[in-house]
Amino acid sequence: MFDFSYRFQWAQAMRHLPRMLEGALVTLEIAILSLVVGIAIAVLLAVARDSKYIWLRAPATAWVEVARNTPALFQIYMAHFGLGSFGIYLSPYTALLAGIAFNNAGYLAETFRGALRAIPETQTRAGRSLGMGQAQTFRLIVMPQMFRVAFLPTTNQMVWAILMTSLGVTVGMATDLTGIVQNLNARTFRTFELFAIAAVLYYLIAKTVMLGAQLIAWRLFRY
């Protein structure tokens, strides 16, 4: 039945908290970078997917399809081991970042594309009528409104990006929260305590990022 011989030793596990906090910072860093890169690419993909040129549409569609319909783990694996077959060797850190950014871009591209549909064509016409170019009108008039429409679904992807970083351990990532906990666990066997603390830290990172996003939204979307 149950084995009650496991003794909780929280004090011992808590001694490792500083190391874990360092790992949490790395996790936060990867999440934020992957979001910034992912959002930038997603905007381009969203536009490209509705382009009249097939040579823009096709690769963008392929990206979105792969990102959304294959496991995130597989995407990170490909970034690390797969690209190696082409002579491109990414460190675990870069591979993890690239894999998550790839995933973020694919999901957010669809979110943004939906948001673009919600912005009336007349906004573009009004911008062009004032003498603004096509790119300028998109950047100054359409895109800001798109971000507002897409804000809530985007925050889902933010949380998802944070949690995905834990997959880095599969490509040898050792400095993020999961990597560090994994190592500590191998040495101390305080499995439950360590992973429980890590879970709380992930929760706090997610809340921090959400709070940050909300502050930005509050500052940006006053209308």
Added chain:
Amino acid sequence: MIEIEKVYKSFGKLEVLKGIDLTVNKGEVVSIIGGSGSGKSTLLTCINGLEPIQSGRIRIDQTEVHARSTDLNKLRRKIGIVFQQFNAFPHLSVLDNVTLALRKVLGMSRREAEEIAVKQLEHVGLGDKLKVYPSRLSGGQQQRMAIARALAMSPKYMLFDEVTSALDPLLVGEVLDTLKMLAEEGMTMICVTHEMGFARDVSKRVAFFHQGVMAEIAPPDQLFGAPQHPETQKFLSKVR
């Protein structure tokens, strides 16, 4: 001078403009009236090059709008257009709605742009709404903001597309007064309108559109007093 010569325009198979000829001289106000779907809005969007045309030509101060070599972004600086739906930029304050193109198109500094914008907004009675977002404005106020936004670019020509038709009757007056003021200042304008009183008062000529054709054009006294074309007579008898 705006010169429109034998302009044909189709959306797919639907022929919307069937050989429009119209010349608008400097300082002249021409109103366009006509039934729904007769092509009035389409003509305005052809004039500023938002819509391509199938044949014919439109020239503005000798520049052919639809020539490949024409820099439309530059040409549009001289042509202000105000749409039926106000098309305020919802994410920008009233002031920023007006300064945006001044800064990004004409390259003005924020200070220069704001000086002009404030003047234009005061001119249309919105001097106390600078920091407000468009969603907090009434329809009439949004429409006046759109007018100020276009005028801030100091265009030589203004195109107005039924700028009062989305407004409730109480607000129509304030917007029409703004247009009258402009006409008195000597602005060259084409006004698509359903306001016959306005067309009669401010225009030098009134054009009647019917199914993509300019059936009749004449000074207001003549067009309203003694319309020649049977369709004009029919239309006027209905709207009165």
